[in-house]
């Protein structure tokens with residue numbers, strides 16, 4: 001054999017093209033549990049990139065519960081939920097989640113999924129369809145976009161936060177079934193969707209409001225119930241998705257909605273039906289995450305996170321770069337130029353700070369940024385060190 005296989009050569013050329021535009025992404029190997037202080041590719045780093053907002057990913061009680069779950073239920077579920085994989089651990093978790101979300105949703109039932117990506121595919125493919133018009137916020141997460149495609153609905157994209165534009169679209173819609181779909185906390189800016197206004201539109205036009213609260217569940221609201229609690233929203237039109245791999249520190253997700261919505265998903269959502277149920281040990285561990293989120297420790301961890309967010313805003317005073325107002329754990333710092341943002345992230349990495357740079361097309365042209373995520377596991381001194389390092393780099397740039 002001489003030379004490369006034709007199919008492989010074509011792929012390698014595509015990869016080389018990514019390389020040439022500095023768009024090739026690389027995996028880094030984390031060699032220690034998820035925490036602010038991590039070992040990465042053999043080096044100690046201070047990390048500001050995880051979604052472990054409450055620091056539960058390596059919490060001793062959650063780790064112990066995962067071990068206990070494996071001892072009680074075994075390692076694997078063995079089958080999909082509707083065949084024989086639905087264990088007591090999954091059922092108990094779903095009951096807990098429903099009880100937890102009951103102040104925000106009437107006749108609530110919860111359905112657990114192995115990931116948020118799957119939950120979004122399941123939700124939209126069960127509720128969408130050729131006779132459905134789906135109104136999708138411009139900055140929605142990729143999993144909602146893919147779910148909308150899978151659902152074969154007629155998709156209309158409305159501009160970011162633009163309630164008036166959505167009102168026009170809903171008014172003009174002739175579809176019998178309507179679905180408005182939005183992230184609650186936008187993952188590149190940390191801002192909130194105008195959910196109260198969206199919900200009253202949905203009530204006016206008999207549309208469902210599907211809320212993806214991946215970055216809000218566990219973090220927002222006095223009890224950590226997420227954005228619905230924070231904004232004091234409750235309505236039969238609401239369908240809520242929360243993830244359990246971010247603030248809850250483990251993995252998976254859930255949909256909480258009226259019991260009829262959930263029953264329909266169990267009957268019809270292919271991404272729920274045709275996949276092996278996740279390990280029951282994970283569902284068991286998540287009950288401990290919920291205990292922590294709901295209890296006094298959760299309150300203390302959210303308070304710590306919010307004091308770090310306040311400290312970031314007080315101390316991060318760049319001369320040219322731009323801090324975006326965000327009350328969530330996601331704190332972007334806009335640098336502007338792509339190459340400069342990459343260079344700053346690389347310089348920080350050299351100094352032992354792990355902060356991702358985000359470029360177009362993920363964010364609008366000219367707004368390349370550092371995306372800092374804060375966690376209750378950080379200490380104020382960690383944030384102070386990062387702020388000092390960034391401000392020093394900005395000074396050198398001038």
Ligand SMILES: *Cc1c(COP(=O)(O)O)cnc(C)c1O
Nearest residue numbers: 115116117141143212214243245
């Ligand atoms: C992370 C995320 C998801 C996907 O959740 P996973 O559990 O990681 O699959 C969905 N939506 C949003 C907005 C997210 O940030």
